[in-house]
Amino acid sequence: MALGSKDLAPAKLRELGDEELVSQLKEAKQELFNLRFQSATGQLENNSRLRAVRKDIARLYTEMRERELGIGRDAKTESDSDEKVS
Structure with missing residues (x-):
């Protein structure tokens, strides 16, 4: 995934495993270091x-x-899934 692009959208981050998140974080920190140096x-x-x-x-x-913390955004709340009945 390219840092600083739409590839790190929250929906795509949820698909990654824990190890992948850590490796992405290390890569991003290294990129930030290089950019600050430049x-x-x-x-x-x-x-x-x-x-x-x-x-x-x-x-x-x-x-x-x-x-x-166990906070998940995958499931919609009931109020979002219920439709108004006229």
Whole structure:
């Protein structure tokens, strides 16, 4: 999956296993380190990439924490699935 793209959408993160999440997190942190280094040396061409990678890291941490707490978003609530009867 490409960091800083739509590939790390929450729906796709839920499909990943725990080990895959950890590996994605390590990859994202390494990417952020490299981008910050490039920024400090004046070699970074796309500054918006920093923000995108930071948001990806936040998404990964959020998904990991939701799993830890047992919070699932897979099932719809009853109010969403019930239709109004006229």
